Every structure is written in C-alpha cells, then in structure tokens.
Amino acid sequence: MELVIDRVSKQYKNKIAVDHISIKLQKGVYGLLGANGAGKTTLMRMLCGILKPTSGTITFDGIDVSEEQYRAVLGYLPQDFGYYPEFTAMDFLLYFAALKGIPKVQAKRKANELLALVSLDDVGRKKIKTFSGGMKQRLGIAQALLNDPKLVILDEPTAGLDPKERVRFRNLIESLGKDSIVLLSTHIVSDIEHIADQVLMMKDGQLIFQGKYDNQNGDLEEFYLSQFGEVDDHA
C-alpha cells in the first residue's frame, strides 16, 4: 500500500499554493502541520481528486487520483464541510454510502456501526440541523469511514470536538493507521504528538520537514515552532 505524490504543484495566477511536493506514504498515521496558508488544505484537496494539480502526479498503488478506483479507497473529511439540514444522521450516512457504491443492506449495517462508533447512535434518527458542531464533526468522521478506506485524509478532524471526544478520536485514528494510510492535518500539535507515526511540516507550499518525531528530541510544539522560526515569538 503506497501513496506516491510526485512533484505536485498547484499555482493560482501569481501564487504558488503547493510547490513541487514529492513524498511516498505507506501504511500509518501522518501528521501534517503548517501555519494557515501553508498549503495543507490545497494539498489534501489534490490528494482527494477534487482539485487538479498544476503539475505532478498522485497515485495510490499505481492508480491515478483522477480514476474512479482511487476514490473507491478514499475517505475524506474536509476542514469545513456542510450537511443537508433536511436529512437525519442516518440519511446522511446512507446517502454517502450510496455515493461510495456500498450496497443498501451493507450500508445500513455499516451506518449503524459507525453511528455507534462516534456515539451518535441515540440521535441517528434526528435531523442534522438539531446537532451541535461537535456532533456534526463526528458525523463527518463517520462518513469518511463508510467505505473502510485504505487512504484516509482528515483535514482538521478534531476541530469542534470536546477533550473527551478528541481522546476517543485519537484512538480511532491510531487504529485506522494499522491498516490504512492516514493523513491528518491539524493546528493542535498535541494531537499529532500522540498518534502520528511521522510528521510532515509545510511552509509556503513546500514540505520543510518529513520524518519520525521522537520525544527524546524534545517537545514537538517547540520543534514545530523552531522549524517556522517562531521560537522567540512563542517564548
């Protein structure tokens, strides 16, 4: 299982959002760190096939990102996603299960499983418009896992979750990383510290750090700030 990102760039008129990124990801959890505007979301959108790179290629086990089979193994939770107010949580999951090509009977079983996993089983029949921000986020996470994805892209997945939910979610991501490639971006450094096998850092569209982070090297947050030359400001 391998995700190959080969010299991927994205340029908007006079701004380079992602600049020649090349990386190979295998099974495991990858934490993507970077300041606002570093290009994390743009890179993730390109990895999900909803934004075309200006140049470069993205393949999963040799399947190009533009192909249908690529999307069949993908689970994506965007940073800021919407919902259908007239849908219940169950409707929402069944709708996306249909979009992901999951047969009806299997979809129902999977939706029930995931609602339980994200602790929404008691409100599965309630309309999403009655949900809190955290509940919607959990529903989004459930949606991303419907098709047992081999490639999981999570953009700020813990935003809006309370501390207890965050811990539960970290554990969930950790277990996903055993069978899949999980790439998650977050501003919360401690999330990555706890679960990421590898850390990726982006600045101005470029990958400035890639590798395992060892606690013996000190606090990740300080390391992160040092990479961005912000240690003094932070201190």
Added chain:
Amino acid sequence: MRNLGTIYKYEMKKLTGKKLLWVTAFLCVAAIVITVFAGLIGTYYVDGKPIESNYEAYRKDQAYRKNLSGRYIAQELLQETVDGYSHVPTNVARYSLTEEYETYARPYSEIFNLIRSWTGMDLASLQNWEPNEAALYEARAQRLENNWQSIPLTDTEKEFWRNKESQIDTPLIYDYHEGYENMLNCFLTVGVLMLLFVAICLSNLFADEHSRRTDQLVLSSIGGKAPVYWAKILAGVTVSVAAATIMTLMTMSLNLGYYGAEGFEMPFQSCFSTYSYPITIGQACLIAYGILIVASILAAVFVMVISELFRSGIVTLAISAGLIILGNVIMIPTQYRVIAQIWDWSPMAYLSPWNVFDPRTLTLFGQCFTSWQVVPVVYILLSVVLAVAGKYIYQRYQISGR
C-alpha cells in the same frame, strides 16, 4: 452507475424537504384556482351602475350556448342569428343594454362573435346581411389566405394548410365547449406558473452543494461525479414534470368539473378560427398541456445546468425569471420570419395557444411540420444536449479557495 436509485431517492428528499417548494406549490395552486374562476368574479358596470354580476352573465350565456350546442354553423342558424340581431336598435349608445338585445340577440351572441371574427362584420353590417352559408365559409377561407400572406408563409406552407383545410368537414358544428375554451385561456398563465415554479424550486439544486460545501464530500466519492449528476437531473426533472402534470390535471379538473366536460369533439375551428389543422378542441387542449409537460423537462434541465454553471441560486433565479419576463414581453414582428419563429417557439415565449397553434411550420425536405409536432422533439433533444453539457461543467469543477 451503482446505487443510482438510492442516490435519486435522496436527491428527491433534498428537493422535497424544502419549505420553499411547498410554499411555491401552494401559491401556484391558489393562482390556478383564481385564474380558472377569474371570469366569474366581479360585476359589469356601465356609467357607474351595476348591470349584472359576471357570474350571472356567465350563467345566462352558458344556458344560451348550451341551447346552440350540436347545431351546424349553417344557413338555418345564420338566419336565426340575423333575425335575432335585427330586433336590436342601432341608434343607442350601447345596444347590449337594450331589452331587444337581451330578448332576441343575446341567445345568438356566440354565433355573431364567430361571424364577426371570420368576416369583420359589425352590428349594422350583420343586420343588412343576407345570410349565406357559402359566402361565410368563403370569407373565412379568404381571411385565412390573408393571414398566411401577412405572416408570411411560404407557398409550400400555404399549400400544406389548404390541404389541411380541405380535410375539415363543413359546415362546422357548434358545441358547448366552455370547459375546453377556458382551459386554453388558462394555458398562458399555467405555463408561466410552471416556469416560475421550476425556476424557484430548482435554482438551488446544484448551487446548494457548493454554498453548503457538501460538494467536497460528494465529489471525492466514487459516485460523486456521474451518478450524482444524473440523479440530480432526474430528481429535478421528476419534480418539474410532476408539478406540470399536477397543474395540468388541476386546470383540467377545475375547468371541466365546473364549466362542463362536453364539447371535446367540437372542431377546433369553431373556436380558434384561424387554425386549419383538423383537430377537435379537446385534442387541442391535450396537445397544449402535453407540450407544457414536455417544456417542463427543458425548463428543469436549463435551470439546473445554469445553477451548476454559476453555482449561485440567486443568479440562476434572476436569469430564469428574466427570461420568463422577456418571453412574455418581447414580440418580434412575424415579418422577420426566422428570428420571430425561433423566439416564439422558445420555451419562455411558446406556452400560449397562439404559438402552439401557429400557422408557421418547419419545412423539411418539402414536408411541413406544425409547431406542436416539432417543438416537443426539439425540446427533448435540447434537454439531452444541455444535460450532457451540464455534466461536462459539473465534472470539471475544482474546489479551490474558500
């Protein structure tokens, strides 16, 4: 396309779950009821004095028309009409307020209206007219020729209509046909209501996915490209066709239920004298409202594709409403034959009886095809072309910015 049925079901749920749809539907229903019964509301005043209510007038005229029902527009009936109108004094300001008119002429007013539309006769001319069935039908034929000349029709078209005209049995029969005539009178309003309903209810179908930011979830799914697109198009068309069908059935049931369903077999020419195709008034209603349903498909696809192109419900609504208004305001003189015909046969202008039963035809390989034969085929083809173009736009969409 896996799970197309399930995706379609949820797209329908998205559409029908909106309050806007139900509020618009309610307003359309109310507007149709008012349109059907508009002629019965109010009172006829002369010099500030009420003469009779429109309802009373309708009941009276309805009885007279029923008395004439089943009679040929032939010598005997023409003579009775002239005799009836011969009692009406001409030295009064409004002859329709005289006792003589009420007693002798009003029972034949429907026939006089018909004679007037064929010959241009006024009351004085009618009173001096020696009824002549052959002359009357000759006058109608001459009027048709003049009409064809002024449009202008080609020689092939004129020959086509002369041939159709020869297939109409004369003398024409008059039947009580109030329900069908009123249905045709309501056609323009129902058409505009249908187009507005489609514009209001479907303008957000694609745009909402972008404004709600659900597009990123949808487009990153395996079925997020083709199946979702076609499911949305199908759902939009379903709602549109259902709305057009319900509006048609409602207009039909209210008109035929209240004004009466008799007269289906009356020749269309006994009511719409300038049209020469041998159809009955009932068939004319079925043709017109059938086209309304086909037009709803094109309207739905157009609105949805515009919605995806601009990714804004407001812009889509503004464009659609603008076109509907333009279609009903702009009249291109028929002398500019090609442009005028294209404009009049376009969906925003077409839904009116005078366009559906238009003497202008499409001539292909020497064969003439009437508007109601051509338009449904063209609308379906255009719907398919637009839908395919929309799929191209939808699939090329890139999620950036935000």
